[in-house]
Every structure is written in structure tokens, then in C-alpha cells.
Amino acid sequence: MTVYKVSIVVADGSHPGAILNLDHRPIEGETININGNLFLILEVIELMPPRGKFQYLHLTCIPQAS
Amino acid sequence: MELIEILRGVELFEGLSEEELKKVASLCMKRTFQENQIIARQDSHGEELFIIQEGFVEVAVQTQGGRKVIVNLGNGQTIGEMSLIDQGRRSATVRALSSPTIVQIIEQPDFAQLCESECRIGYIVMQNIAIDLSFRLRQRNINDIIRG
Numbered sequence: 001m002t003v004y005k006v007s008i009v010v011a012d013g014s015h016p017g018a019i020l021n022l023d024h025r026p027i028e029g030e031t032i033n034i035n036g037n038l039f040l041i042l043e044v045i046e047l048m049p050p051r052g053k054f055q056y057l058h059l060t061c062i063p064q065a066s
Numbered sequence: 067m068e069l070i071e072i073l074r075g076v077e078l079f080e081g082l083s084e085e086e087l088k089k090v091a092s093l094c095m096k097r098t099f100q101e102n103q104i105i106a107r108q109d110s111h112g113e114e115l116f117i118i119q120e121g122f123v124e125v126a127v128q129t130q131g132g133r134k135v136i137v138n139l140g141n142g143q144t145i146g147e148m149s150l151i152d153q154g155r156r157s158a159t160v161r162a163l164s165s166p167t168i169v170q171i172i173e174q175p176d177f178a179q180l181c182e183s184e185c186r187i188g189y190i191v192m193q194n195i196a197i198d199l200s201f202r203l204r205q206r207n208i209n210d211i212i213r214g
Binding site for chain 1: 074139
């Protein structure tokens with residue numbers, strides 16, 4: 001079981017961002033849901049080297065256009 | 067999902083054995099919050115470690131310039147682990163954003179006692195706290211760069 005701990009930054013500042021665990025590796029172009037708010041992933045980078053079953057990723061996002 | 071499975075997905079407990087996780091699980095109390103309910107208040111004495119099992123919380127600080135939301139935290143994240151190290155007051159107010167927000171609570175004195183009596187647990191947890199703080203610092207740095 002790999003756990004993807006992700007930090008999410010919303011580029012336009014419209015949302016404070018989030019930290020959460022995912023059970024799959026997010027990819028650019030995918031939509032991510034933060035408490036009912038949808039965001040488009042623009043960039044995925046490794047924030048820190050993997051450790052144990054954890055991978056540490058940073059996502060840059062923008063609000064998903066409705 | 068069983069509590070052990072939930073704890074296995076929490077970074078704070080990464081590296082603990084099954085038996086060690088069971089000892090941690092024996093300290094957990096499940097609590098459910100509704101949207102807007104305050105989980106922890108800034109400047110209060112923090113006596114609990116919170117593990118977010120389901121839902122989202124908002125972490126916000128009150129400054130002289132007003133209230134500022136720092137980040138939202140989702141499943142698998144922990145709140146209050148810093149008080150294990152510094153016994154300080156809560157640095158932020160934590161509020162449930164979703165209904166329900168399910169949290170596992172560990173009383174800080176009980177957890178500190180476990181960490182002291184089981185040195186391996188204590189060492190691993192302290193190491194994991196350091197990793198988590200590093201992650202949050204890097205997240206904050208990138209946030210500042212991207213958003214100016």
C-alpha cells in the first residue's frame with residue numbers, strides 16, 4: 001500500500017491549499033476534490049524523497065472551470 | 067475500516083510494528099464533528115493529538131491583522147503533535163469543514179507515556195514528527211513562492 005501525501009497549492013490564491021493523503025498518484029490534468037471544491041492539477045513534483053510506504057508530492061492547481 | 071488500518075495510513079506511525087500499532091490504537095477515541103464545529107482553539111492548552119480519519123478541517127490563526135486561514139487538512143493528517151515536544155498552547159484554531167468530520171483523539175499525556183515507556187515507539191514517532199514538520203515547511207515555502 002503506497003500512501004501519497006500531497007501538498008496542494010492553488011495558484012490564484014482563491015483557496016488556502018490543503019494537505020491530505022491519496023491512495024493513487026495524482027497526475028497533471030486530473031481534477032482533485034478538496035471538500036467539494038474541484039481543482040485542476042497543473043503540476044506534480046516530488047517534494048521529498050519517498051520514505052517507507054509514503055511518497056511526498058506537491059501539486060500546483062487552479063480552480064476547475066465549471 | 068479497522069482502526070489499525072487507519073493508523074497504518076498515518077505518517078506519524080510509519081515504521082511501527084503491528085503490535086506497536088495496537089498499543090497506539092488502544093489509546094484512540096473516535097469523535098465526530100459537524101461542519102463549523104471547533105476542534106481546537108488557538109492559545110488554549112493542547113492536551114490532545116488529533117488524527118483526521120474522514121473529512122476536512124481548516125487551520126486558521128488570529129493575528130493583529132485579522133484571521134488568516136493557513137491550510138486545509140484532510141484524511142491521514144495529524145494536529146497537535148507539536149505539543150508532544152513543546153507542551154505549548156495551540157498555535158491555531160482548527161474547525162471542521164465537512165459533516166461529518168471523523169477524528170481519532172489521543173490524550174497527549176497517555177501518548178507521551180507510551181512514547182517514554184516504549185522507546186522504539188517514541189523514537190519512531192519523534193522522527194516522523196520531524197519529517198512531517200519538514201514537509202509542512204517545504205509546503206509553506208512553495209506556497210509563498212507560487213502565491214507571492
